[in-house]
Amino acid sequence: GIQVEQSPPDLILQEGANSTLRCNFSDSVNNLQWFHQNPWGQLINLFYIPSGTKQNGRLSATTVATERYSLLYISSSQTTDSGVYFCAVLSTDSWGKLQFGAGTQVVVTP
Amino acid sequence: EAGVTQFPSHSVIEKGQTVTLRCDPISGHDNLYWYRRVMGKEIKFLLHFVKESKQDESGMPNNRFLAERTGGTYSTLKVQPAELEDSGVYFCASSPWRESYDEQFFGPGTRLTVL
Numbered sequence: 097g098i099q100v101e102q103s104p105p106d107l108i109l110q111e112g113a114n115s116t117l118r119c120n121f122s123d124s125v126n127n128l129q130w131f132h133q134n135p136w137g138q139l140i141n142l143f144y145i146p147s148g149t150k151q152n153g154r155l156s157a158t159t160v161a162t163e164r165y166s167l168l169y170i171s172s173s174q175t176t177d178s179g180v181y182f183c184a185v186l187s188t189d190s191w192g193k194l195q196f197g198a199g200t201q202v203v204v205t206p
Numbered sequence: 207e208a209g210v211t212q213f214p215s216h217s218v219i220e221k222g223q224t225v226t227l228r229c230d231p232i233s234g235h236d237n238l239y240w241y242r243r244v245m246g247k248e249i250k251f252l253l254h255f256v257k258e259s260k261q262d263e264s265g266m267p268n269n270r271f272l273a274e275r276t277g278g279t280y281s282t283l284k285v286q287p288a289e290l291e292d293s294g295v296y297f298c299a300s301s302p303w304r305e306s307y308d309e310q311f312f313g314p315g316t317r318l319t320v321l
Binding site for chain 2: 126127129131133137138139140141144146182184186191192193194195196197198199
């Protein structure tokens, strides 16, 4: 099956700093989504981005499908950005089964 | 438009007991999915309903897990009997019927603790 690798596994940021999270995948995809799991365990949809670039406030994401990677940018980080960020993909030969990466644990310190 | 809702938000049970989790998808979404994250590991797919039919249940760990979606609306996931390794967060997601690769919208999850 498709492999999804996220880097870095852990990230510690000072409030106000910028960061980039990466998601590499091993095969062609029809769907790529970014999520934030907050400290309460809830999974929040951030982006649906099988290709191209999107922005939502301080967050933006870019997927280069031909090169099989996606980037999530966090600008001017805040303590509420802490949590685990997951990338999930749907390979072209899969019906509906999202394959998640292991996640990037982000801690933003005041 | 209401999002995906899950009940309960948190459940604490003892090993050997039974627990039933409920998911209400976004109204009109034919696709419903169950996923779980156990013990800080990766989020794993459990199964996929299209309306009331099971499209893919390849991720169900064993026969202690039973999922149903009667009438093609809400879904339940029953764990009987629960084991310690079942502890984790169970997520439900839904998507419209249009395409298999539509965005999946996730609920807030049910945190299951088995003591």
